[in-house]
Amino acid sequence: MQSVLSLFRLGIDGILLNPLAYRDQRDSPDGLRRGFILVVMIGLIVGVATLIGDFGEYVAQPSTAAITKTIYDGLRAMPWYAQVSTVNAQFPAQFDQIFAQVTQVVQVVSGGGIIGSLVGVITTPLIMVVSWLFFGTAGHLMARTLGGRATFTQTLACTALASSVNLLSIIQVVPFAQVSGTLLLGLVTSYVAIRVAHELPPWRTFWATMLGPVILTLILIALACVMLVLALGTLGSALPGGSL
Amino acid sequence: MIDTFNGALTLSQTLFHGMREAPDVVRRGLTLVLLVGLLVGGVQAISTMITNSSPDRVIADIETTLNQNIQQQSLAATSASQREVVQMLKENSKGILSLVRAVMDLPTPLPRPVSVIFQGLGLMASTPLSYMGSLMLAVVFTHIAAQQLGGQGTIQQMLGMGALSVAPHALDALSFIPMIGSTLGVIAWAWGLVILVQTTSIAHRLDSGRATLAVLLYPLIGALLVLFGCCAFFLFALVSGGR
Numbered sequence: 001m002q003s004v005l006s007l008f009r010l011g012i013d014g015i016l017l018n019p020l021a022y023r024d025q026r027d028s029p030d031g032l033r034r035g036f037i038l039v040v041m042i043g044l045i046v047g048v049a050t051l052i053g054d055f056g057e058y059v060a061q062p063s064t065a066a067i068t069k070t071i072y073d074g075l076r077a078m079p080w081y082a083q084v085s086t087v088n089a090q091f092p093a094q095f096d097q098i099f100a101q102v103t104q105v106v107q108v109v110s111g112g113g114i115i116g117s118l119v120g121v122i123t124t125p126l127i128m129v130v131s132w133l134f135f136g137t138a139g140h141l142m143a144r145t146l147g148g149r150a151t152f153t154q155t156l157a158c159t160a161l162a163s164s165v166n167l168l169s170i171i172q173v174v175p176f177a178q179v180s181g182t183l184l185l186g187l188v189t190s191y192v193a194i195r196v197a198h199e200l201p202p203w204r205t206f207w208a209t210m211l212g213p214v215i216l217t218l219i220l221i222a223l224a225c226v227m228l229v230l231a232l233g234t235l236g237s238a239l240p241g242g243s244l
Numbered sequence: 245m246i247d248t249f250n251g252a253l254t255l256s257q258t259l260f261h262g263m264r265e266a267p268d269v270v271r272r273g274l275t276l277v278l279l280v281g282l283l284v285g286g287v288q289a290i291s292t293m294i295t296n297s298s299p300d301r302v303i304a305d306i307e308t309t310l311n312q313n314i315q316q317q318s319l320a321a322t323s324a325s326q327r328e329v330v331q332m333l334k335e336n337s338k339g340i341l342s343l344v345r346a347v348m349d350l351p352t353p354l355p356r357p358v359s360v361i362f363q364g365l366g367l368m369a370s371t372p373l374s375y376m377g378s379l380m381l382a383v384v385f386t387h388i389a390a391q392q393l394g395g396q397g398t399i400q401q402m403l404g405m406g407a408l409s410v411a412p413h414a415l416d417a418l419s420f421i422p423m424i425g426s427t428l429g430v431i432a433w434a435w436g437l438v439i440l441v442q443t444t445s446i447a448h449r450l451d452s453g454r455a456t457l458a459v460l461l462y463p464l465i466g467a468l469l470v471l472f473g474c475c476a477f478f479l480f481a482l483v484s485g486g487r
Contacts, residue, residue, distance in 0.1 A: 074343030176366025181377025
């Protein structure tokens with residue numbers, strides 16, 4: 001219990017950009033082990049908090065199936081539906097197809113409900129560990145290229161402290177709460193982590209910090225383009241004439 | 245903390261210099277953001293809970309907004325197709341409101357007041373992070389600009405002291421008041437901007453002119469880019485329409 005509390009305090013120091021905590025992580029022989037446990041612990045806490053919050057939302061809202069059916073019936077009861085159906089006899093079938101596809105997309109985007117949150121208790125720590133390793137490795141390679149002196153272990157120990165920003169996501173324990181602002185704070189904590197670990201000047205630290213997010217953004221843009229093309233293709237095939 | 249809050253509002257130089265040298269500058273700054281966020285979020289949550297407790301009032305608000313939108317759209321409609329869309333919206337507005345009413349009347353596992361309370365609590369918990377998100381954006385770009393202009397402050401000093409600019413946003417708690425709510429929001433924003441310039445000047449040891457430039461540089465560049473983008477889009481639309 002004592003070590004969990006000290007880890008929690010370490011995480012808070014990471015969020016508050018305490019340089020002493022980062023230096024301690026860099027110089028401690030068990031900094032990497034402590035960092036790994038911190039990332040996993042925060043992942044588990046956030047996963048459980050999200051599960052509790054999602055359960056609160058689940059019991060305070062109508063079921064997704066009921067909402068979907070009400071919207072479906074409501075849209076069909078409006079005057080525009082009858083007007084378009086009179087002009088185009090195939091419209092009801094096309095409407096059903098598009099509505100089903102939109103419903104599927106909404107379900108995917110909304111995260112899978114309680115089942116998704118249950119799975120999230122396991123996947124959240126895993127995702128946090130993977131992103132910590134990804135950003136830690138990218139930051140380390142760039143910092144070494146720019147003249148940094150820290151070892152890989154020291155970089156990871158410090159960037160683990162930087163990733164404690166994820167602790168702010170704990171507010172998701174409150175149903176309907178939204179997390180915002182953690183992305184930029186995460187970049188700032190990563191900046192402090194790399195600066196302390198490698199003792200680089202400000203601008204070199206800035207570029208070493210930015211490499212990982214830039215690569216990830218490019219990957220996400222590429223993925224978004226692929227998804228957009230696929231979505232347009234699917235939607236196009238559902239519309240009259242078979243193309244947009 | 246109340247001294248920090250008052251000092252920030254009155255632009256106390258003693259407080260700003262003391263904060264710059266304090267080892268816990270980030271903790272003090274972020275605690276202020278947390279308190280202002282909880283105050284504003286709490287008041288907004290109560291206001292939202294009162295509104296949402298009555299489905300009739302929610303429907304009436306939506307109806308007012310919908311009618312205003314239709315009116316604006318009909319004034320802006322210049323082509324036949326745009327007028328057709330406005331006409332369709334008018335014909336279907338009752339159906340839209342019936343749909344919203346039907347969704348609101350759906351049964352929930354827990355009674356409706358619980359959902360209203362949960363939504364209020366969610367709003368209250370989210371507000372401090374929402375302020376922090378806006379603050380981080382301002383602080384990061386100001387810090388980069390200040391460094392380019394020769395500033396010497398650390399990111400810890402900039403974040404902790406920049407957080408003081410959130411203090412005037414306590415006025416946002418009164419944003420639910422019709423008419424004066426938005427005016428108070430503008431006052432809070434301008435007051436916060438002045439505090440950010442002052443704190444940037446002290447944190448980075450810059451003169452007032454450079455500190456002002458550091459705060460405004462990237463927002464101005466962003467605004468210019470958006471303006472050029474809009475002009476380019478407008479020209480492109482003109483050229484395409486002319487063919």
